[in-house]
Amino acid sequence: MLGTIHPNIGEVAKEITKRDKARIAPTGVMTLYLLGLTTQVPLKAVFLTDGSQREVKIGNRTIKFKRTVPKSFAIKDELLHLIVQAFKEKGQQDVTEDFLETVKQAVKKLDEKVMQNQVVYAPVWIRKQINSL
Numbered sequence: 434m435l436g437t438i439h440p441n442i443g444e445v446a447k448e449i450t451k452r453d454k455a456r457i458a459p460t461g462v463m464t465l466y467l468l469g470l471t472t473q474v475p476l477k478a479v480f481l482t483d484g485s486q487r488e489v490k491i492g493n494r495t496i497k498f499k500r501t502v503p504k505s506f507a508i509k510d511e512l513l514h515l516i517v518q519a520f521k522e523k524g525q526q527d528v529t530e531d532f533l534e535t536v537k538q539a540v541k542k543l544d545e546k547v548m549q550n551q552v553v554y555a556p557v558w559i560r561k562q563i564n565s566l
Contacts, residue, residue: 442478455484464518507554520559540566
């Protein structure tokens with residue numbers, strides 16, 4: 434009646450990385466979706482990884498694992514990493530007041546100690562924005 438129901442893309446990506454003993458972090462439009470900054474479900478989910486680079490197709494959706502340097506995993510807190518990636522996806526010129534308001538809600542959920550210790554790994558322009566929130 435419902436047709437083929439595919440599993441959640443994030444869960445599939447986590448299972449693949451468990452099997453391969455690699456780390457992943459969402460990037461691009463996926464981070465905006467996970468933070469609630471867009472309602473569009475990305476058809477192509479892109480994750481940074483320290484494992485092998487590849488694409489996995491599930492139905493009409495694709496998971497892309499993009500190889501990156503270990504420095505990309507310096508931020509250990511998942512929520513802070515999502516926030517930093519969302520800023521990178523938007524770009525310094527396209528940060529709007531609406532974007533900052535939505536991100537502010539996520540920043541409030543961060544543990545103060547974790548944020549102070551790990552925000553130093555974010556680019557300077559993003560660090561300034563997060564600290565001002």
